[in-house]
Each structure stands twice: as C-alpha cells, then as structure tokens.
Amino acid sequence: MKKRYDYVIVGGGSAGSALANRLSADASASVLVLEAGRADFIIDPLVHMPAALMFPSGNPLYDWAYETDPEPFMGGRRVKHTRGKLLGGSSSINGMIFQHGNPGDYDRWAAAPGMQEWDFAHCLPYFKRMETRLGGANAWRGGSGPLHLERGPATSPLFQAFFEATVQAGYPRTDDVNGYRQEGFAPFDQNINHGSRWSAARAYLRPVRGRRNLDVTTLAYVTGLTWRGTRVTGVDFHRMNRTHHVDAGEVILCGGAFNSPRLLELSGVGDPQVLRAAGVTPRIELPGVGENLQDHLEVYLQHECLQPVSIAPWLKMWKAPWIGAQWLFLDSGVGASNHFEGGGFIRTNDEVPYPNLQFHFLPIAVRYDGSAPASEHGYQVHIGPMNSDVRGHIHITDPDPAVRPSILFNYLSTERDRREWVEVIRAARHILAQPAFAPFDAGEISPGPQVESDEEILSWVARDAETALHPSCSTRMGTDDMSVVDPASMRVHGAEGLRVVDASVFPTITNANIYAPVMMVAEKAADLIIGNTPLAPERPPVYRADGSMPIYPPGDPRNKAWDAVPRVPSAAQAEAEHPVPPRRVGSHR
Template structure:
C-alpha cells in the first residue's frame, strides 16, 4: 500500500516533533510523521521522575550495545534511547540547556556553516521558550516549551552551590545565562509538575490539523531512490512492509544512532561498508556514521553525616506517600527533573569559557545491586549524594554502522571515549576539581566518606581506570551525519536530491551541555530552511 505526502519525517523524537509542528503550520503541506515506537500516552511519561520505570520497558526504550575502540575507555556499555513519540525527550532527565553561544558561532565562523551561529540559534531558543523566570534579552516567554527552575530545594544541594562559590564559581539563578559559567538549580522542561516533552509541547497542540498524519509503531527501514532522488520511505509495521511516497522531501529525524543506520540501509554511506552488508550503493558518502561525539561522565558518590539525602523517599511507605502527593498535587520529589544541580566550570583559570559540566542529586545508588536499566535503580539505605562531571567538548570520535540490511538489527556503536589526549587530560582535571569541591568548608562537615570511586583513586592512571569501571555516557551523541561532511548547511544530503537530515546527527561537534533543547532547536531551524526553500 502506498500513500503520498509532501513531506515525510522519519522519526518522532525531539527534532521530528518540532518539524511536524512547523511544517504543518502551512495548510498547503501534507505532512507525515513516522515514529518507530508507540504513543507517549503513559502515566510514567507524564510524571517527571517516572522515567526510572520507563527505562525498564523495552516497548518504550531502545537498548543499544556500545563497544570500546582500540584505545581509551575499554569497557562496553548499553546506551538507552526513547522509543515513542517524543523520543528521548519523553524519557530523559528534562534538563533544559542550550549550549554555549560560542558552540554555534564556531560552526558558522570556523566551519563555514551559515545560518547556524548564535544569532540564528539564540533567536530560536528564545522563540521556543516559555520561561517561568520571565523575559529578558537572553530568555524567552510565550513559546510552546515551558521551562522551570527545579523546585526540589535541599540542604545538600545548597551546600554544593556554596562550595562551588568557594572554588570561584558564581551562584546563578539559572544555568543558561550569558557566559554560562556558574552553578545553581537546574532548568527543566516541566509545567505544573508534568513533563514537557517535544510531543507534549509541539505535537499535542496541533494533532487536530487535517494536513498532519502521525503513524506510530512504524520503524523506517530505508529511503527508496529513483536514480539519486529520494522518493519514498519503506517501513515495517507489525510485520507488514509499507511504502510512503514524498512529493517534495524526506527528512530523517531518527537521531544520531538511527539516522546514519537508515542512510546505510538506503545505500548512502561509505562504499566499502555498504558493499560489505549487501546494500547497493546510491551515493558514496564516507562521513555517514563517523565523527560520533559523546560526553563520558564519571561520578563521585558520598555518604553524608546528616540525613539531607532523598534515598529513603523512593521506597516503602515514603514512595507511596510521594506517589499520592504527586497524583493529588503534582508536587514533591516525583515532580522534579532528573538532576537538581547544574554547574559549568573551568578546570583551568586561563580558559575563556567553561570546559566541564557538573550535575548532582541528593541521592546515591546502591551500585552492588546495579544490574542495568532493565532491572531498575536501587538507592542506598544510608544518606548519600552523587555528583557527575564531563568534558563538554570531547575530541574523541566514535562511529555508528548498520550491521546489515535488516532493520531489526540494531546498529554497531563504537564509543571510543578518551582516545584523544586532550579528553584524558580534561577528564582527569575535572575529577580533581570535583574532589576539591567537597573539601570546601561549606560542604566538608556534611561529608562522611567518599564511597565511589573511593579515596584509593589518586594518580592520573587511577582516575582513568575509574572511568573504565564507573564512567558512562551522557546520552548526548552527535555528529554522525555532520554538516560539512554528510549534509550541507541547509541539511540536504550531499550527492542526492529530496533528502535532508534534521536531528543531533547534523551537529559537527558536541554542544556544551545537555542536548534535549538543541535537538528541538535543530528541528525548528530545519523547518525554517525547508519552508524557505519552498518559496
């Protein structure tokens, strides 16, 4: 069966939902949005802290093996991604961070990507936002995406903020201020205690549009070409293959892992790899699947001398009480973001901008009971806290490759963390900075003991070994269909017609922070470019 639309969007995640909203605003455009997973209508999607349960569901979560490269961090991982409308914005920690303005100016000024500097991207962020702190020259109100500052105020997070101040890092009202350096309570995509995913903010208000069709549980296998023009996509829906034709354009918005895999199965990618997996070559494009950049985190976990921890709030009668409070009032610990504290720091005072991000929470995990996301998280029975840090702009590059022409096979991911000397140097400096933070007078009296990685970790080699044992992904992968390599600055796949990519895979480098908001901004910018080209 074949249906025809003007625009087909492959992927209903953060960027895809925004694209669907913006493209269908013109009633002349018949728009189809295809999502591999189910609807986002589930109570644990609405509840901000419900993502802990959703991560245990293979119906709404991708579990993706990621293996090490030949150097650097040498342990395999399992990466998770959202598999439903809203994509990872329906399952993430909801932190709202834009990145540093210089990230975008670097793309435009140094990499030759017009229209991707802060003048354009900053404008888009402000247009998207409905910020509870009100409008300023750098903050927007009235947009579709509601943004709050975490209301989950605790004494141990207050102590972290004060300790960072004693290290020379200013306390800021929110972490998206110009210059970025500072620490405080995090900003989050939450409204009245409910998660504001891309599906909630951008799809729900426009589902009634007659020119917008949304199809769930429709994973895209490949793009079909006539010569070098993309004309249709093929899906496999409940075992039945279906074709949708595009009169104008197809846009891949399946994310930094799935978009390059779709291109590979469609015949666009490194010629040798395509031949190896038995796919006819439409366009030799060696950059597809390469240049993958990801943040790698390491955490310090402490036991506290005071009961300022929320560990007990997530089990037993307290969890029941918190569930009732949330359902009745939309308040309490279940109404907050994944992390309450955010800091941007310079590990070297001579740097002109932050090179590390910190995130923290007033709770601690029982790592002895940890068996992966599918088994869930167990919190310690004694008071504890965690703080994570990561190098904002890694140079190490991994890859994503389709394993075969079979869409049921998940892609082969090589994370290749810490293979670049600069990344190892920054990561070691970050760890030492975090440890010094917990020696500051504002917080030291409340720290009983560093439990992980533990006081035995002292040398640079020890710290890098701790990354091997305890380090993990930020879930911020970018770069696998990068502008300037795979797509041009208007997001058109080079060497073919009628095909664009619009998601985190187009970013040539990481942005300095969480990627939820930048993914939405990429969808907004892509819609501007597509609509401008139609005129």
C-alpha cells in the same frame, strides 16, 4: 493514511515533533510522521512523572536499548545507550535538563566554511522562539514558546551546601546558565510544566494532532528509502507484520545520531567501502555518514551523608502510593521533580576559552538507572568533559534492517581527553571538600580515597563511567568532503528530496545537555525547509572568560559582538587560591 504526502518525517522524537508542528502549520502541506515506537500515553506515569525517569531505561516498550561495541580504552566493556522509542523520543524519557550550551559552541560551528549562519547570533532567536521561561523573556530567553520550563528549586540543605561550597572553592554564582553567563553555578531549567514532564510530543505534537493535514502513525518501523535516480520518492516501513509504502515529496530523517545514519546506509548513502562490506549497493558516495560520532561520558562522584537530608527514603517502595497520589492530584511532591535541580559549569584549565566541565548535583547517592543506592543517605555530582576531542562511528554491518549497527565512541582514546578527565575529578573533589559540606560529609564512597593518582583515576573512569546519553554529530552539517548535510537547506549532499534534522547534524557536540540544541536546530530547520525568512540575528552581550580569544578570523567584525569581562578562575587556579583546610576522612559503610 494517504498514499502520498508532501513531507514524510521519519521519527516522531524531539526534532520530528517540532517539525511536524511547524510544517503542518501550512494547511496546504500534507505531513506524515512515522514513529517506530508507541504513543506517549497520557496515563503513563513512567513517561509523565519527572521522578520516574529511571524506569524506562532498558525497557523495550520505551527504549531502543543500544549498546556500543567493546570500547578498547575502557577494558573492552560495552556501554549501554538508552534512546527513546516512543512519541517524543528521548525527550519522553530523558533527565529533563534544559540547557542552550555556550555561545562559543555555535561560533565554533560557524567558523567552518558555509556555516556562517549557525553562529550564536543566528541560533539565539530560535532558542527564544521555542521556550516559555518561568519569569518571562529577556535578551537571552524566550517567553511565549511551546516548551514550558520550570526552574529547579534547589533549596534542600544539600543543594545549599553545594552552592556555598562552589563559592568557597573560588567559583562564581550565575543567575542563569542559559543567559548572559553560563560559567558558574545556579539552579537549572527543567522541561517540567505543573509537575509533569513537558516533552517535545506534549509541547509540539499533541496540540496539533487534530490538524487534517497531519497524520501520525506509531509502531511504523522504516526499513528503507525508495529512489528514482538520486531523488528519494518515498519510504518503506513495517507495521503490524506487514510491509507498507508511502510516496513523499520530501523525506526528513529525524531518527537521531544512531538511526538516521543507519537508515542512510541501509539505503545506499555513505562510504562505498562500508556499504559493500555490509552487503549494500552504494548509491550516493558520502564517506562522512556515520563518522564523527560524539558523546559526553560521565562518572558519579559520590559521598555518604551524615545527616538524613537526602531523598533516599523516598525510594522505598511503600512510599510509592503517596508519591503517586501527591503528583497525580496536587502536581507536587517528590514525583514532580527530576531532582537534577542545579549544578554549573567551569573551565578545568586555562587553555579552554569557555567551560569544559559540567556539574549535575543530585541529593542522593544512586546510579542513573536507579540501581544499587550507595548508602542510606548520600549525595553525588555527575561530571565529565564537555568538549572532548574523541571521535567514533556508527555503521551498519548487514543489509537486514533488524540487525543492530556497530557503534563505537572510542571513549578515553586521546591524550587530551585523558588529561581533562584527571582535571575533572580533581576539580570536583576540590568543591566537595569545602567547609560547607562539613556538617554532611561522611566520606567519599565512589571512587573512594584510595583512588588518587592520575593512573588510578583513569582506571576507575574506564571501569565505572557511563554515557550521559548525548550521542550526536554522525551526519554532520558542512560543505567539506566529510560533511553529510547542507547547512543552508538540511538536504543530504548529492540527494534530492532527502533531509536530516536531529542531533546527528551537529558539527561538534555542545558543552551541555543536547536536548535544547536539538530543538533549536529543528526550529531553524523548519524555516529553511519551508522557505521562510530566517529570524534576524540577535547579539546581546554574553560572558567570555577571555575576551582576547577570537572565535572568528582576526579582523572579522563578529568578534566585537562579545563583551570582555573579568576572568573567572579555572579549576587549577581555584584550587591553588582556595586550598581546602585539613579534615578527617569519613567513615565508609
């Protein structure tokens, strides 16, 4: 390790891996990546076997294992947040679901002052640059990027019943939720390549580790930034029980929605009142640091299955050697899939211009961490509102970097969020009650038919919901007083030599899993940091349920870029137009 680098990247996770690759492509620029966790060892099956995704959760070798403060609208319980603590970050332990989000997400970003070049047309070229889609490139997808994607087969009897049920319920199929139309149901793209997890570290970092101008240091816990006036000059970090310092021309924070605002506040950047209460002397006043925190909350709607067609038997420990051998030597078998192979997006009401509910279907009834299978055979959908108006915060409470921050999302705290939760549950039940599931359905086991009224549904959600692990938006881009990062440069307002590039810069959360948007932001940020000419915007037609609802101000020509096409029914319309035939309530073991 040298004493000084042109770029010091704090965090070797998803965004940090992409930036390390792109910035070090210039042989004259020296780049250092400091990762608090360990390496993503190629021999570690808990990282690289897709089906092993449940095991790193809660393990301190892989997981920061954060948890929230008592959530006031969820009975005061704390919600655990798994975050990757190794090279590749959360992309090395996540569910490997790859989704762009809806074009409307980015047009909503761009509607804010100063954010015009973060609309979908300007973001799409960066999505395409980063991906290699099985089947090749088209107007919406890339074909030669570092992120290799496989499409989930979703061919099991339960997946086929699910897709048939969605059509019976009045919803469309789509050929690609990352293509022309997100709204509808289809197999999902997965960050899997030849049966192995294809994390950001494998895609971006591992291929360039041999570059002489790139150093990667693991087990390096950054404790603070060093300053000269308002310019950041370097970082301090702990490694092997020693304190180290490295000088930097630029410091780029890539710690995610928790660690980036945390380090800013430890270094005196934030709301002066919050900083003083934590015992930190304010240096740069930015009241938005740690505010605007957002996430996706989800529940599992589970059914017992009449037929032995789920993947539950493969969870038996005596089958582990066979699963491992099949995966290791043949790149196939149960171990080679994340099993979230398909799902879809719908609108739960006519007030939303694009989907606000995502379904992940899973051919087993089991919790995300693998605990307590609900029955020998079952199936479930993971569901929750995608565009909640709930807002939280993450703030330090002590100047000691070892003290965990205060994290509060305020789940279920708004009237709109609670209303959408009731719509979400009713929409999912409508689909799972369709005739296609009749040969399989032995009855709902969670929450169970006794949970029916609005109040009962919300009480169950408060007791049972978990995070979908998509924390974001806590150092958001923008030009107003509560923004933290300049959207044209990724620089922290009021500071020199300091940038943030990760999920924390999102203005609002996207309506899908956030890994692909994080990588898009990193790709686009790399060009902004280097000073490259940005990729030219692209405007292929995209589906909008209501062509009359403009994203931009009336008269703005960008509104004309979108095709107006026939509407897809909302959940309420579908349920009214496609009632469920009477059927028996199944057994409950």
